[in-house]
Amino acid sequence: MLNKIIFIIFQILGIYTITFMLLHFIPGDPIQVMLGDSASIADQDKLRSHLGLDKPILNQLTSSLFKIVQGDFGTSIIGQTPVLNSLVIAAKNTYLLAITSLLIALIFGLAGGIIAAKNHMLLIDKIIMSASIFFISIPHFFLGPLLIIIFSIWLGWLPVNGMDGLHAIILPAITLALGMIAVITKLTRNCMLELIESDVVRTARAKGLNEWAVLIQHTFRLVLIPIISIIGMQFGSLLSGAVITETIFSWNGLGMLLVESIQTRDYPITQACIFIIAISYILINMITDLIYRFVDPRVKVEKFA
Amino acid sequence: MGFIISYLLNLDSNFMKLDEILSRPSLDAFFGRDDYGRSILVRLIEGFKNSTEIIIVVSIISCTFGVLIGTISGYLGGKFDRAVSFVINLFMSFPGILLAIAFAAMLSPGKYNLILALSIGGWVGYARLSRGQTLLVKNYDFVKASRAMGASGWWVIGRHILPSLTTPLLVEATYALAGLIIAEASLSFLGLGLQAPEASWGGMMRDSVRYLLVSPHYAIFVGISIMSIVYCINSTGDYLHRYWNIKSDQNASS
Numbered sequence: 001m002l003n004k005i006i007f008i009i010f011q012i013l014g015i016y017t018i019t020f021m022l023l024h025f026i027p028g029d030p031i032q033v034m035l036g037d038s039a040s041i042a043d044q045d046k047l048r049s050h051l052g053l054d055k056p057i058l059n060q061l062t063s064s065l066f067k068i069v070q071g072d073f074g075t076s077i078i079g080q081t082p083v084l085n086s087l088v089i090a091a092k093n094t095y096l097l098a099i100t101s102l103l104i105a106l107i108f109g110l111a112g113g114i115i116a117a118k119n120h121m122l123l124i125d126k127i128i129m130s131a132s133i134f135f136i137s138i139p140h141f142f143l144g145p146l147l148i149i150i151f152s153i154w155l156g157w158l159p160v161n162g163m164d165g166l167h168a169i170i171l172p173a174i175t176l177a178l179g180m181i182a183v184i185t186k187l188t189r190n191c192m193l194e195l196i197e198s199d200v201v202r203t204a205r206a207k208g209l210n211e212w213a214v215l216i217q218h219t220f221r222l223v224l225i226p227i228i229s230i231i232g233m234q235f236g237s238l239l240s241g242a243v244i245t246e247t248i249f250s251w252n253g254l255g256m257l258l259v260e261s262i263q264t265r266d267y268p269i270t271q272a273c274i275f276i277i278a279i280s281y282i283l284i285n286m287i288t289d290l291i292y293r294f295v296d297p298r299v300k301v302e303k304f305a
Numbered sequence: 306m307g308f309i310i311s312y313l314l315n316l317d318s319n320f321m322k323l324d325e326i327l328s329r330p331s332l333d334a335f336f337g338r339d340d341y342g343r344s345i346l347v348r349l350i351e352g353f354k355n356s357t358e359i360i361i362v363v364s365i366i367s368c369t370f371g372v373l374i375g376t377i378s379g380y381l382g383g384k385f386d387r388a389v390s391f392v393i394n395l396f397m398s399f400p401g402i403l404l405a406i407a408f409a410a411m412l413s414p415g416k417y418n419l420i421l422a423l424s425i426g427g428w429v430g431y432a433r434l435s436r437g438q439t440l441l442v443k444n445y446d447f448v449k450a451s452r453a454m455g456a457s458g459w460w461v462i463g464r465h466i467l468p469s470l471t472t473p474l475l476v477e478a479t480y481a482l483a484g485l486i487i488a489e490a491s492l493s494f495l496g497l498g499l500q501a502p503e504a505s506w507g508g509m510m511r512d513s514v515r516y517l518l519v520s521p522h523y524a525i526f527v528g529i530s531i532m533s534i535v536y537c538i539n540s541t542g543d544y545l546h547r548y549w550n551i552k553s554d555q556n557a558s559s
Contacts (some may be wrong), residue, residue: 010391011394011395011398014391014395015398015399018395018399019407022407022411043436047372071346102327133536133540134536134541136539137483137532137535137536137539138528138532139487139490139491139528139531139535140491141490141491141494141507141510141511141514141528142510142524142527142528142529142531142532144511145513145514145524145528146524146525146528147448148517149517149521149525153517153518153521154339199536235400236400236401237400237401239400239401240400240401240402240403241401243402243403243406243491243495244491244494244495246497248514258406260493262406262495262497263496264409270407270410274399274403274406274407277399277400277403278398278399278400278403281398281399281400282398
């Protein structure tokens, strides 16, 4: 357990190094990349000392690290405001979107998977499975505009983009969720099919329980276990999909912040965004890993054996 | 079936001469015209040519680099392997295309930088796969026998390990290919990849989003094209996976 924590700390340090060394990995002078070739020497020197790039590298890394631990991610070059402020607002919005998508995906995915498994080989099952494969192949940057065309332009039900009002979250959340729904449905269906054949269900039926109890109370809980283990990875694709989706829907989250900062060459924000996204990813993975260990009854038995 | 469609499209792009005319958007050409009056179909085909070029180069680079590191690391074991595993894990902590976006952001946009960025994001998948396979095969009896007979490390890697890699590698490469198409399109969509006026599916997607209200056909055709290619490649991958009955990735811990 302690080993794991130490490992994660090293991982975080590694991510930090990669993220904040990005500017240095590229060939050429980072300052020139930021300002372009036509900037005057005086401007270049000013930016250089502002960003602390004139100090030796190890110095830069350690001083940045200390500042980050205190919450100082530097100052935005364009806005002259602390990066932390924009970061916090953006992070809240992105997590809001992510959690909403996750909930939608779980509800529809689990339901879809159970329905498909229950009606194995019937028409409904085939429809659901084909739809799954279909939705996995749709890239976010197409699904988003497609949903906009259908629901905002043709039907006028939902706003095109932006963040005002409760409806604004629906389209981006669905865009992100659809791919996950497909994955969760496939997994749920396959797991349930396996379980239905297995001893667990036979025991429950032998006990004389009605179909509902068998399906939901016993099988369902077991199916949740592998689902939890893939939520971690799905969250990853959620985060990276959010970059595109937020840009399409003008949702002021980390993704959009990242893209804007890249376009304006505001590198302190870019680095901070990448860092936070990566850290979120591994933290969520760690949490789901812990939950998984708790929930899997086989693991519990091992501990007490 | 996916292969056939891809092959057909490839033939086409080699024959067509690409003329870009300035005229109003309308539904003249097969898929309509874009905001500069260029035929969307023609641009899609040229974009396919560009994307294919990039994807093949990236695949070759990531594959070579990844497999090399993966097999050597798996074979040698010990501290070197632990260090390499750590680096692989590190790269995998960045979800999806985040790493590619990060590098593409730092480098100036363009074709070769795009290739570099995608390769940096891509090699880990191959490395992880080769390392897993290597660890697996390393303990097979025929390998042990070979080494007992005095075969050198390189010989074992070349004659025993690498051939066992080919089938899972091919399947992984297929999925990676689909991912690369989406990645390249996403990067171009964000403005980090191929630049105008070069045709790129991601770039076309981005331009088309601006005209959703006026001419949705632009976005729809581009989107459907991308989707079809990805679907075909994924189906091919699934088929190969089942045909060769690949066991799922067994990450043997050393």
